[in-house]
Amino acid sequence: MHSTDAIVIGAGPVGLFQVFQLGLQGLHAHVIDALPHPGGQCAELYGDKPIYDIPAIAACTGHELIARLQAQIAPFAPTFHLGQQVDTLQAEPGGGFLVGTTQGTQLRARAVFIATGVGAFVPRALKLPGLEAYEGTQLRYRLDDNTRLAGQRVVVHGGDEPAVQQAIACATAPEAQRPARTTLQHRRDVFEAQPAQLEQLQALRAAGRIEVAIGVAGGIEEEQGRLTALELTTPEGTPQRLPLDLLLVRLGLVPRLGPITDWGLALERKQLVVDPATFATSVPGIHAVGDAITYPGKRKLILSGFHEATLAAFGAAEWLAGHKLPLEYTTSSAKLQALLGVASH
Secondary structure, X not given: OEEEXXXXXXXXXXXXXXXXXXXXXXXXXXXXXXXXXXXXXXXXXXXXXXXXXXXXXOOEEHHHHHHHHHHHHHHHOOEEEEOXXXXXXXXXXXXXXXXXXXXXXXXEEEEEEEOOOOOEEEEOOOOOOOHHHHEOOOEEOOOOOOOOOOOOEEEEEOOOHHHHHHHHHHHOOOHHHOOOEEEEXXXXXXXXXXHHHHHHHHHHHHOOOXXXXXXXXXXXXXXXXXXXXXXXXXXXXXXXXXXXXXXXXXOOEEEEOHHHHHOOOOEEOOEEEOEOOOOEOOOOOEEEOHHHEEOOOOOOOHHHHHHHHHHHHHHHHHHHHOOOOOOOOOOOOHHHHHHHOOOXX
């Protein structure tokens, strides 16, 4: 059981900036996100695309913005719990909150900040009868460091950039870690990815390093408790058997609002209702910012989320202190500069 000042649910740009504003109030944060890396929607949907409306930055990609925010919060040393989805949030009788994840992490905090955006981004599942039983063993939606690829017949299912990237990564892995066979499987022989990736895919196909299987996956084959093959139907209507040892499904990510609706918070059209002065929800001590919320005049912009995180941090700090706090400036406050680890001027 970890105890902390604040828990931030969501590691997108607004969640990361929430950590920064909490740090300026002297509040340490733990951050939970369903993705295995910080960035949320910003990294997943426009990681390599330019953003033009961040103050004082003429243009930056989603990845660059997340890198800048991570550097900004580094002095406050937040604790990250990545690849985990919050499933329980309970108010404790003596004050504070108990937060639990589906992976079994238990955290206790004085305040909670919900920055989940449109929801937790989770992999889009491949739905075939009986396939779910192999998730975590022969069926993977994400790879971890312990996944063994060497000598395996690996099938990558999908036709967009994540699938193309995964197939290329398998085929170009160091020889000692390379699958015995890498097959990219899609319903048609058309793939969506960056031109350089498509060019590399074509070169690896020509060299025999990546095979491509075209058809619609309609079932699986099993033998003695193991997944042995995908059952395909080719565009010509011919049944085809695709042998495998490991199935890597790369169909992109979808947002799931998840259990937020069960936490007893006031909602309006599946969005959290907040007080725009403090971004407090209907439960004292729980604040919400970003695309997860609604209030008069709300705009779903990163810039607006930064404003919301600032007021939420002030609101929570004053609620915890029980009185109004003085406004200090990073340019002149020795206290804030000490928290940031910079020399006082």
